[in-house]
Amino acid sequence: MNRLAAVALLFISGVVKADVRVTFTIDSRPMKALYASAVRGAKTADQEIADALLPELHMRFPQWRYVTTGPAISSLDFHVQSKATGEHTFSVVLTSGNRITRWNSVWLTPGELDAQGGYPARAQVGTIIAARVAEKLLDANQQAIFENLRDNVPVVMGGQWLWAPGRREEPRIVLPLRWTEAKFLSASAFRVVCDWPNKQMKATLRSQALSVAAIYEDKVSRARYEALALRPLRRIVGEEDVAVGSVLREMDELTPFAVFLQTFDPAGLQMAGGTQ
Amino acid sequence: MNARFAAVAMAALFSVSTAPAQQFEQLMERGEQADLRGKTIKAASQFKAAVEVAKTPEDRVRATFAYIDALKGAQTNAGLDPAAAGQVEAAYQKALKDAQGMLSFKAHNDYAVFLLDRGDHARAQQIFADGVKDCDSVSQKTAARYRYNFALSQARSGQMEPALATYRRALENDPTLEPASNAAFNIVNELGPQRGAAEAVDLIELLIDRNQLGEAEKRITQALDPARGEWQQQSAPMEKLVRLFARWAAKNDNASETVKTLLPPLIAAAANGGEAARERAAELQGLWERSDLPLSFESNAELLFPHWPSAEERNDLSHLAMIAADDWELANSGQAMARYIVAWQLDPANVDAIVYCAALLDLRDPSPEREALFDSMITALFESKRAAADDHQALLRLHMVLGSIFEKRGQWGSLTDPRSAAFQYWSAFHEYESLRASEADAPVYPGVHANLGAAYQHIGMAPEAWQQYVSAAELNLTVRQIAAAELMLERADSTGYVPTAEETAHINQVRTLLRTLHPPRPPTDVQIAQEVKERLEAHPEIDASQIDVAVRQGVVTLSAQQTASHSTLAVTSAVLPTEGVTEVQVEVASPPP
Numbered sequence: 001m002n003r004l005a006a007v008a009l010l011f012i013s014g015v016v017k018a019d020v021r022v023t024f025t026i027d028s029r030p031m032k033a034l035y036a037s038a039v040r041g042a043k044t045a046d047q048e049i050a051d052a053l054l055p056e057l058h059m060r061f062p063q064w065r066y067v068t069t070g071p072a073i074s075s076l077d078f079h080v081q082s083k084a085t086g087e088h089t090f091s092v093v094l095t096s097g098n099r100i101t102r103w104n105s106v107w108l109t110p111g112e113l114d115a116q117g118g119y120p121a122r123a124q125v126g127t128i129i130a131a132r133v134a135e136k137l138l139d140a141n142q143q144a145i146f147e148n149l150r151d152n153v154p155v156v157m158g159g160q161w162l163w164a165p166g167r168r169e170e171p172r173i174v175l176p177l178r179w180t181e182a183k184f185l186s187a188s189a190f191r192v193v194c195d196w197p198n199k200q201m202k203a204t205l206r207s208q209a210l211s212v213a214a215i216y217e218d219k220v221s222r223a224r225y226e227a228l229a230l231r232p233l234r235r236i237v238g239e240e241d242v243a244v245g246s247v248l249r250e251m252d253e254l255t256p257f258a259v260f261l262q263t264f265d266p267a268g269l270q271m272a273g274g275t276q
Numbered sequence: 277m278n279a280r281f282a283a284v285a286m287a288a289l290f291s292v293s294t295a296p297a298q299q300f301e302q303l304m305e306r307g308e309q310a311d312l313r314g315k316t317i318k319a320a321s322q323f324k325a326a327v328e329v330a331k332t333p334e335d336r337v338r339a340t341f342a343y344i345d346a347l348k349g350a351q352t353n354a355g356l357d358p359a360a361a362g363q364v365e366a367a368y369q370k371a372l373k374d375a376q377g378m379l380s381f382k383a384h385n386d387y388a389v390f391l392l393d394r395g396d397h398a399r400a401q402q403i404f405a406d407g408v409k410d411c412d413s414v415s416q417k418t419a420a421r422y423r424y425n426f427a428l429s430q431a432r433s434g435q436m437e438p439a440l441a442t443y444r445r446a447l448e449n450d451p452t453l454e455p456a457s458n459a460a461f462n463i464v465n466e467l468g469p470q471r472g473a474a475e476a477v478d479l480i481e482l483l484i485d486r487n488q489l490g491e492a493e494k495r496i497t498q499a500l501d502p503a504r505g506e507w508q509q510q511s512a513p514m515e516k517l518v519r520l521f522a523r524w525a526a527k528n529d530n531a532s533e534t535v536k537t538l539l540p541p542l543i544a545a546a547a548n549g550g551e552a553a554r555e556r557a558a559e560l561q562g563l564w565e566r567s568d569l570p571l572s573f574e575s576n577a578e579l580l581f582p583h584w585p586s587a588e589e590r591n592d593l594s595h596l597a598m599i600a601a602d603d604w605e606l607a608n609s610g611q612a613m614a615r616y617i618v619a620w621q622l623d624p625a626n627v628d629a630i631v632y633c634a635a636l637l638d639l640r641d642p643s644p645e646r647e648a649l650f651d652s653m654i655t656a657l658f659e660s661k662r663a664a665a666d667d668h669q670a671l672l673r674l675h676m677v678l679g680s681i682f683e684k685r686g687q688w689g690s691l692t693d694p695r696s697a698a699f700q701y702w703s704a705f706h707e708y709e710s711l712r713a714s715e716a717d718a719p720v721y722p723g724v725h726a727n728l729g730a731a732y733q734h735i736g737m738a739p740e741a742w743q744q745y746v747s748a749a750e751l752n753l754t755v756r757q758i759a760a761a762e763l764m765l766e767r768a769d770s771t772g773y774v775p776t777a778e779e780t781a782h783i784n785q786v787r788t789l790l791r792t793l794h795p796p797r798p799p800t801d802v803q804i805a806q807e808v809k810e811r812l813e814a815h816p817e818i819d820a821s822q823i824d825v826a827v828r829q830g831v832v833t834l835s836a837q838q839t840a841s842h843s844t845l846a847v848t849s850a851v852l853p854t855e856g857v858t859e860v861q862v863e864v865a866s867p868p869p
Contacts, residue, residue, distance in 0.1 A: 162313065269382060269386070272424075
C-alpha cells in the first residue's frame with residue numbers, strides 16, 4: 001500500500017484529522033526498572049515523556065498537530081536505549097504509510113550518567129527527558145525531520161471549495177484550519193491531493209495560501225469559523241502540469257482530501273516557473 | 277473663533293487628511309474579499325482604484341502587487357493573454373518606480389520572474405542584475421530565492437557557467453533550497469565528465485560544510501553510480517570524493533548503515549579514479565572491514581592511513597573510526613576497542629574515543645592483557661589532557677569512567693595516584709570546575725561531587741567528604757532531584773565529621789530549602805501501625821504478642837486481653853510518641869468464660 005493509499009484509507013475510515021501520534025518507549029533496562037517501580041498517578045513514565053514532547057514538537061514543527069492517543073495518519077515513535085558501556089541513545093522513527101525514516105542521537109556518553117548523579121527523579125522524568133530529546137535529537141536533525149514531515153505527512157485532511165460550480169469565479173479551497181492557529185501559514189504554498197472520482201485517479205493542486213481568512217463550515221459539528229484559504233494555481237495529474245485557469249470547468253470534479261505543506265515561506269518572493 | 281466653528285474646522289481638516297487613507301483601506305478590503313471569493317476581475321478593479329487613492333509610495337506598491345495578483349488570477353505568467361500580460365507588465369514597471377527597500381527588491385524579483393516566464397530571458401536577466409545588490413540586505417533565505425531565479429534567467433540565456441556560479445551563491449545563502457541544488461547539478465551533468473566531476477564534488481563539499489547531509493548523501497550516491505564510469509576516471513575529483521565521503525560520514529550521527537551500503541560502490545568507483553583515490557578508499561574500507569587491527573596503544577595508526585596525511589582528514593577518520601567501532605561492538609569488542617584506539621591515535625583530542633574504549637575495557641573479564649591495556653590507557657589519558665586541555669566535558673567523562681572502574685575494583689588509592697578512584701574523581705571534579713568557569717550554561721553534575729565525596733570518605737578525609745556531599749545536595753536541589761539531595765545529606769552525616777558553626781548554619785539552610793521544596797509527608801496508617809508494633813516489641817514491660825494494633829487516620833486502637841500483665845498507661849506512653857499518631861484508644865477484652 002503506498003503512502004497516499006494509506007492516507008486515503010484512514011480518511012475514508014473516519015480519521016479526518018491529520019494528527020501525528022507521538023509515543024515514547026523506554027527500552028533501557030535500568031531506566032525501565034527504575035521508573036516501573038514508581039507508578040505516579042495513572043500515567044507511566046513513557047506516557048509522561050510523550051506528553052512533554054508535544055510542546056517541544058509544536059515549537060519546532062508548528063505546521064503539524066500532535067497527539068499521544070487516538071487514531072492518526074502518521075506517527076513519531078521515540079525510544080531511549082542504553083548499552084552496558086553506559087552510552088544512552090535517543091531515536092525517533094517517523095512512519096507515514098509505508099515510509100519509515102529513523103534518526104538517532106547520543107544522549108549520554110559513558111561516564112555522563114554518573115556525573116549527573118543518575119537518572120532524573122520520577123517526578124520530573126517527563127520534562128527532563130523531553131527537553132533532552134528536543135536538544136539532542138530534534139534540534140540536531142531539525143531540517144531532515146521537517147523535510148520528511150513536509151513530504152509525507154499532511155498538515156490537514158479535507159477542505160471545502162469556496163466556489164459555485166459553473167460560475168466564472170476562480171476556485172478557492174478553505175481548509176479546516178482555524179485562522180487564529182494557521183495565520184502563520186498564510187504565505188506558504190501547499191500540495192492539495194484530490195480525489196477525481198470521474199476519472200478514478202488523483203490530482204494534485206499546487207496552491208498558494210491567501211492572506212485573508214474565509215469561513216469554514218464543519219458539516220458534522222455545524223461549527224463555522226474563520227479558516228485558512230488557498231488559491232489553487234496548478235493542477236498536476238501524472239506528468240501533466242497545467243494552470244488551474246485553463247481547466248476551471250473540471251475543478252468541481254475534484255475533492256480535496258490531504259493537504260501537504262510545500263514551502264513554508266514567510267518571505268513571499270515568487271519563484272520562476274510558478275509556485276515551488 | 278467660537279467652539280462650534282473650531283470643531284467644524286477640525287472635522288474638515290480631519291476628513292481631508294484621513295478620508296483617502298480610509299478609502300484606501302476600504303478598497304483594499306473589498307478587493308481582498310472579492311479575491312477570496314474568486315471574483316478576480318472585481319478584485320482587480322478595487323485594487324486599481326486603491327492604487328489611485330494611495331497617498332504613500334508603500335501603499336501604492338502594496339496595492340499594485342495585489343492588483344497584479346488579481347489580474348493573473350489562476351493563470352501562470354506564461355498563460356496570460358497578451359492584453360492581461362500588458363496590464364501586468366505596466367503595473368510591474370510602476371511598482372519598480374515607486375518601490376523602495378524590501379518592496380523594491382520584491383518588485384525586481386517578481387517583475388523579472390514575470391519576464392522570465394514570458395520568455396524574455398534577456399530583460400529578465402537585466403532586471404535581476406539590477407536588483408541583486410540588495411541581496412545583502414535581506415534574509416539569507418530570501419536572497420537564495422532571488423539568486424535561484426537570477427541563475428535560471430542566466431541558464432535560459434545559455435550562460436551556463438555564470439548560472440552555475442549563481443546557483444552556488446543561492447546554495448551558500450540557503451543550502452536547504454532544493455530547486456537550486458537540483459538545477460546546479462543539472463548544469464553539472466551537462467558539463468561532461470572532465471569539468472562536471474570537479475564542479476560536482478565542489479557542490480558536494482558545500483552541502484557537507486553546510487550540514488546538508490541528506491542532500492549530500494543523495495549526490496554522493498549519484499556520483500558513485502556505476503553508470504558514471506567516465507566521471508569516476510577523473511582522478512583529482514574522485515580522490516576528493518573519497519575524502520568528502522569520510523567528512524560526510526564523520527559529521528553524520530545516522531551514517532552507520534549508509535556507510536556500509538555506500539562503501540562497496542565507493543571502492544568500485546575509486547578503482548576507476550587512479551591510485552590516490554584507490555588507496556584512500558582501501559584504507560577507509562579497512563577501517564570498517566579489517567578484523568586484525570592491533571589492540572594496543574603502542575601501535576601507530578598513522579601507518580594504517582598513509583594516504584590521509586592532513587590533520588583535518590585524520591580528524592574525520594577519527595570520527596569515522598568511532599562509527600566503525602560502534603558497529604563492531606556487539607560482534608567483537610576487541611576489534612571495537614582497537615578502532616577506538618585508532619580513533620584516539622588519529623586525533624588525541626578525541627577524548628571520547630578513550631572514554632568508550634575504557635567503558636568497553638571495563639566490561640571484559642580480568643586478564644593480564646586487560647590490565648596492560650588499562651595501564652596504557654592511563655598514560656594515554658595524560659596525552660589526551662595535553663591535546664584536549666579545553667575539552668573539559670569530555671575529560672570529565674573520561675575521569676568519571678576511570679574513577680568508576682577503580683571504584684569497582686576497590687582501588688580508592690590517593691589523590692596523587694592516577695591508578696585510583698580518588699585521583700580520577702578528584703580530576704573529574706577539577707574538570708567540572710573548569711567547565712563551569714568557562715561555560716555559563718554548563719550542565720549540572722551533582723554526581724561529580726557525590727563521587728568525590730565517596731572517595732574522600734574512603735581515604736579518611738571526612739571534612740572534605742562532608743563538603744562534597746553537601747555540594748552534591750545543593751546541586752541536586754537546583755535540578756529538583758529531591759531524593760538524591762536527601763541521600764547526599766544523609767551521606768554527609770555518615771562521614772562523622774562535626775561541622776563548624778558556619779558549616780552547620782550552611783547545611784541547615786540546605787535542609788530548610790529541601791523542606792520547602794519537599795515537605796515531609798505524614799506517615800500512612802500502615803507505616804504508623806508498623807512503627808507502633810516495633811515500639812511495643814521493644815518495650816521491656818510489654819508483651820506485644822498479646823496486643824492487636826489497628827490504625828485509622830492516625831487514631832491507634834490497641835486491643836489487649838484482660839489477662840495481659842502490662843498497664844494501659846505503659847502501653848499508651850509507649851505508643852503516643854509515634855510520628856503521625858493523634859490519639860490512642862486501648863480496648864481490653866474480657867477473657868472467654
